[in-house]
Amino acid sequence: MKIPNLIGYQTSSEGTNTYQTINPITDQLHPALFVEATQEEVDRSATLANTAYRIFSRTSPMERARFLSAIVTELELNKLLLIATYCGESVLNEQRAEVEFARTIFQLTSFADLLFQENWEIKHIDFPEPNRTPTPKPQLTKYKLGIGPVVVFGASNFPFAYSTVGGDTAAALAAGCPVIVKSHPFHAHTSYQVAKLVVKVAEELGLPEGVFSHVNAIGYEVGKQLVQHPFVQGVGFTGSIPGGLALQQLAQQREVPIPVFAEMGSLNPVVILPSALSSNSEDIANRLALSITKDSGQFCTKPGALFLLACTETDRFLETFKPIFEQQASYSMVHPTIACTYTQRAKQVIDQSNVHLFAQGTTTTSCNLGIPQLSLTDGQTFDTNKLLQEEVFGPHALLVICKDQHELEQILENISGQLTFSIFHNEENIQTSNLFYIAQEKAGRVILNGVPTGVEVSPAMQHGGPFPSSSDSRFTAVGTDSIERFLRGVTVQK
Amino acid sequence: MKIPNLIGYQTSSEGTNTYQTINPITDQLHPALFVEATQEEVDRSATLANTAYRIFSRTSPMERARFLSAIVTELELNKLLLIATYCGESVLNEQRAEVEFARTIFQLTSFADLLFQENWEIKHIDFPEPNRTPTPKPQLTKYKLGIGPVVVFGASNFPFAYSTVGGDTAAALAAGCPVIVKSHPFHAHTSYQVAKLVVKVAEELGLPEGVFSHVNAIGYEVGKQLVQHPFVQGVGFTGSIPGGLALQQLAQQREVPIPVFAEMGSLNPVVILPSALSSNSEDIANRLALSITKDSGQFCTKPGALFLLACTETDRFLETFKPIFEQQASYSMVHPTIACTYTQRAKQVIDQSNVHLFAQGTTTTSCNLGIPQLSLTDGQTFDTNKLLQEEVFGPHALLVICKDQHELEQILENISGQLTFSIFHNEENIQTSNLFYIAQEKAGRVILNGVPTGVEVSPAMQHGGPFPSSSDSRFTAVGTDSIERFLRGVTVQK
Numbered sequence: 001m002k003i004p005n006l007i008g009y010q011t012s013s014e015g016t017n018t019y020q021t022i023n024p025i026t027d028q029l030h031p032a033l034f035v036e037a038t039q040e041e042v043d044r045s046a047t048l049a050n051t052a053y054r055i056f057s058r059t060s061p062m063e064r065a066r067f068l069s070a071i072v073t074e075l076e077l078n079k080l081l082l083i084a085t086y087c088g089e090s091v092l093n094e095q096r097a098e099v100e101f102a103r104t105i106f107q108l109t110s111f112a113d114l115l116f117q118e119n120w121e122i123k124h125i126d127f128p129e130p131n132r133t134p135t136p137k138p139q140l141t142k143y144k145l146g147i148g149p150v151v152v153f154g155a156s157n158f159p160f161a162y163s164t165v166g167g168d169t170a171a172a173l174a175a176g177c178p179v180i181v182k183s184h185p186f187h188a189h190t191s192y193q194v195a196k197l198v199v200k201v202a203e204e205l206g207l208p209e210g211v212f213s214h215v216n217a218i219g220y221e222v223g224k225q226l227v228q229h230p231f232v233q234g235v236g237f238t239g240s241i242p243g244g245l246a247l248q249q250l251a252q253q254r255e256v257p258i259p260v261f262a263e264m265g266s267l268n269p270v271v272i273l274p275s276a277l278s279s280n281s282e283d284i285a286n287r288l289a290l291s292i293t294k295d296s297g298q299f300c301t302k303p304g305a306l307f308l309l310a311c312t313e314t315d316r317f318l319e320t321f322k323p324i325f326e327q328q329a330s331y332s333m334v335h336p337t338i339a340c341t342y343t344q345r346a347k348q349v350i351d352q353s354n355v356h357l358f359a360q361g362t363t364t365t366s367c368n369l370g371i372p373q374l375s376l377t378d379g380q381t382f383d384t385n386k387l388l389q390e391e392v393f394g395p396h397a398l399l400v401i402c403k404d405q406h407e408l409e410q411i412l413e414n415i416s417g418q419l420t421f422s423i424f425h426n427e428e429n430i431q432t433s434n435l436f437y438i439a440q441e442k443a444g445r446v447i448l449n450g451v452p453t454g455v456e457v458s459p460a461m462q463h464g465g466p467f468p469s470s471s472d473s474r475f476t477a478v479g480t481d482s483i484e485r486f487l488r489g490v491t492v493q494k
Numbered sequence: 495m496k497i498p499n500l501i502g503y504q505t506s507s508e509g510t511n512t513y514q515t516i517n518p519i520t521d522q523l524h525p526a527l528f529v530e531a532t533q534e535e536v537d538r539s540a541t542l543a544n545t546a547y548r549i550f551s552r553t554s555p556m557e558r559a560r561f562l563s564a565i566v567t568e569l570e571l572n573k574l575l576l577i578a579t580y581c582g583e584s585v586l587n588e589q590r591a592e593v594e595f596a597r598t599i600f601q602l603t604s605f606a607d608l609l610f611q612e613n614w615e616i617k618h619i620d621f622p623e624p625n626r627t628p629t630p631k632p633q634l635t636k637y638k639l640g641i642g643p644v645v646v647f648g649a650s651n652f653p654f655a656y657s658t659v660g661g662d663t664a665a666a667l668a669a670g671c672p673v674i675v676k677s678h679p680f681h682a683h684t685s686y687q688v689a690k691l692v693v694k695v696a697e698e699l700g701l702p703e704g705v706f707s708h709v710n711a712i713g714y715e716v717g718k719q720l721v722q723h724p725f726v727q728g729v730g731f732t733g734s735i736p737g738g739l740a741l742q743q744l745a746q747q748r749e750v751p752i753p754v755f756a757e758m759g760s761l762n763p764v765v766i767l768p769s770a771l772s773s774n775s776e777d778i779a780n781r782l783a784l785s786i787t788k789d790s791g792q793f794c795t796k797p798g799a800l801f802l803l804a805c806t807e808t809d810r811f812l813e814t815f816k817p818i819f820e821q822q823a824s825y826s827m828v829h830p831t832i833a834c835t836y837t838q839r840a841k842q843v844i845d846q847s848n849v850h851l852f853a854q855g856t857t858t859t860s861c862n863l864g865i866p867q868l869s870l871t872d873g874q875t876f877d878t879n880k881l882l883q884e885e886v887f888g889p890h891a892l893l894v895i896c897k898d899q900h901e902l903e904q905i906l907e908n909i910s911g912q913l914t915f916s917i918f919h920n921e922e923n924i925q926t927s928n929l930f931y932i933a934q935e936k937a938g939r940v941i942l943n944g945v946p947t948g949v950e951v952s953p954a955m956q957h958g959g960p961f962p963s964s965s966d967s968r969f970t971a972v973g974t975d976s977i978e979r980f981l982r983g984v985t986v987q988k
Binding site: 054058123124125126135137138140141142145147248252256257258259416417431437440441443444445446447448449450454456458459460461462466467468471472473474476481484485487488489490491492493494 | 548552617618619620629631632634635636639641642742746750751752753910911925931934935937938939940941942943944948950952953954955956960961962965966967968970975978979981982983984985986987988
């Protein structure tokens with residue numbers, strides 16, 4: 001069986017490159033062949049999107065809200081099939097699939113609700129003052145307009161919520177931007193099933209052909225062609241730092257540069273101050289162990305480095321933490337290449353001088369396991385070895401024991417931009433402390449007495465921090481504010 | 495006399511490069527020598543700004559409002575000196591100086607008013623739901639934080655309003671970002687006078703040293719060093735397309751790329767439909783002639799191309815327009831290089847095949863005149879010759895006579911991004927016409943029955959359009975919304 005691209009309202013499989021998905025638990029290939037999009041198909045999807053843009057960007061916010069709501073209905077109707085496809089392909093379990101499905105629905109609904117707000121599209125109106133001196137004041141109406149066709153790259157770790165009709169797509173469609181999804185090859189079936197539903201809904205609602213297309217790709221070429229296509233006006237990406245930087249570079253080299261919102265890697269530092277450890281040691285240990293290892297740590301917000309001060313409270317905490325961490329189970333990761341990279345990177349960290357393995361989770365006989373690992377080092381080693389400051393995608397974290405608060409703060413001053421920064425503490429004035437100011441300068445979200453995983457979908461969420469955790473810290477990738485990535489203001493003066 | 499840099503609260507003139515300003519009416523050099531900043535001085539200004547950032551970004555919006563208000567007071571107290579300096583140096587007349595001074599005050603006051611709004615810094619609060627299942631909902635507070643030290647490049651054509659303490663500086667200071675101004679060498683005295691006042695106010699208010707610095711520069715090196723400096727986190731620029739693109743490239747090549755908001759060139763197309771010409775011909779001609787020639791056309795919003803349809807209404811309009819345009823006077827431009835470039839560029843346009851001079855203003859014996867010129871061509875010539883689609887900075891516009899509405903729309907579909915797009919019309923449904931949709935896709939501001947010059951300062955203003963008219967069409971350079979360029983969201987979760 002060959003699985004085509006969805007270019008506008010047509011299926012299309014003109015190419016000769018094909019690829020298959022794999023079940024990472026068993027390493028078995030799925031028999032279906034995905035036909036990679038050709039340059040001609042990419043061009044067709046962009047041309048259709050460009051034509052659709054003029055019609056779709058003129059639709060009322062209400063019409064777009066109805067589009068999003070109809071997608072929700074269609075997803076709900078097909079939930080069983082979608083969840084089964086998701087679990088078979090991604091090996092993330094059914095509970096996770098349910099959570100992610102619910103999140104996807106919630107995101108679509110949130111954007112629909114936003115669009116239903118009265119006069120959502122109006123940013124500001126200035127009424128005319130014809131008698132103003134020396135010159136009359138004209139009427140100015142500033143409204144929101146979608147920037148144009150947007151390319152969304154499916155994320156490896158979120159087959160539903162940050163892929164085909166996940167946060168980026170929902171935001172772009174809500175903004176009035178046609179979307180071309182580059183399907184993620186690790187969960188190509190899930191992506192294709194979801195895409196078919198979106199296409200069906202769009203066609204039924206009489207929306208212009210090209211408002212949504214879905215292209216298959218295993219290599220980099222298709223993504224490159226999309227980002228370079230003159231009709232494409234914006235890009236949403238969730239993934240690695242090298243991947244995001246490559247897209248940004250392509251986008252900047254265009255004759256007309258376009259914005260790329262890339263949500264990239266993050267170390268997500270967690271500081272555990274001695275004051276937090278007097279009574280809550282076990283609770284903190286349990287929460288951190290789960291946050292590091294849940295779904296094999298395949299989250300951009302997984303805590304990657306835990307900072308502690310050398311003191312008796314820390315010693316006791318580590319004694320508590322070790323056995324808890326050692327009980328954490330290993331799971332197959334979402335793809336053999338992810339598992340392989342994880343294993344190599346965790347080993348690379350542990351092989352650095354002055355770093356050693358502190359605790360390891362349990363293993364099973366499944367393929368492509370991500371084995372939970374905690375390694376340990378000292379502040380100075382962390383500070384001077386840049387390799388230790390890079391994300392290890394998977395269930396690994398590095399314990400960094402600092403001599404004192406001064407060293408701790410100096411080290412944290414030197415780290416790069418982060419999505420999140422957590423502080424476990426029991427101090428009344430933490431929000432006016434120097435540590436807090438460092439946290440807010442380094443990260444988009446500062447968590448007090450909590451773990452960074454489990455990102456709330458809310459207009460109060462900032463998911464996107466200083467470079468390189470995201471490409472532009474002025475925008476968020478989660479919550480309804482994320483629509484700002486794909487909107488510009490237009491003022492009509494009369 | 496040597497005029498130093500203002501690095502934090504110190505004057506500094508360590509360099510050996512010096513330059514002088516010139517009076518463009520007489521071509522006489524001013525005797526004072528400006529000492530160009532050295533790399534060490536640039537580094538000092540950035541280091542001080544970085545240190546100041548942590549303190550200044552923590553100040554309350556109220557404290558920053560007070561800073562802006564105190565600058566207003568100081569400017570008002572020194573108004574006579576400032577206006578005299580401005581007029582002597584820029585040759586823009588006193589009336590213009592008054593308008594620009596008032597605009598500068600209004601901008602500062604608008605940002606102060608914005609900061610005085612209750613809870614301005616809070617973007618959104620989500621209250622906790624401790625009993626939510628399956629997981630409790632934390633409290634999320636999303637607030638606004640300045641991105642860090644910002645470099646502002648003074649603009650050649652706005653010595654007050656888009657230079658030292660103009661729109662970009664006011665927005666950045668309001669956001670809590672320390673500012674380093676690269677003084678524009680064409681009006682270095684005005685810039686220095688204004689800067690001294692800002693430094694005085696900052697010091698009197700006990701603000702951290704480095705919250706504002708002012709560096710002299712005649713070449714590109716100082717600007718380059720500033721944009722490349724690791725402590726600099728954002729850039730505001732108003733000027734030419736090559737200048738803006740060069741800065742953007744430097745900013746992208748950094749280890750940590752930073753946002754550059756460059757408000758660059760624009761052709762500002764004006765469409766004059768036959769329906770508009772039945773009764774208002776003379777009025778339209780007068781307004782356009784003034785808009786093209788006022789202050790020697792040295793505005794980024796000066797109309798550079800006027801599109802008309804070949805018909806009897808157009809013929810009659812041109813008969814009216816010609817003598818009106820020929821009455822427009824020539825003035826000295828703000829600098830000999832500006833006048834020289836203008837004269838060359840206008841000649842280059844008129845020398846193209848199928849283009850000819852249609853009307854010319856009057857001349858005087860002053861130096862560095864920008865002689866008003868209207869040239870004329872046909873739609874096809876304009877469409878096929880890219881050189882005609884580029885801005886001519888100065889009092890020149892190109893009349894483009896199109897065969898019919900179809901050709902007009904096709905031509906306009908092909909132009910690049912614009913700051914403004916004007917339509918003179920007398921049609922009831924203009925805002926649902928194809929022409930209007932083209933206008934909104936091409937520009938940040940669409941003007942109906944008006945000229946593009948005279949940009950209102952208002953939250954309803956969008957000054958910034960699709961590339962290359964500005965570097966990021968999602969932001970505006972005018973109005974209080976322009977603060978968004980220098981703010982990011984931070985969420986505290988607890």
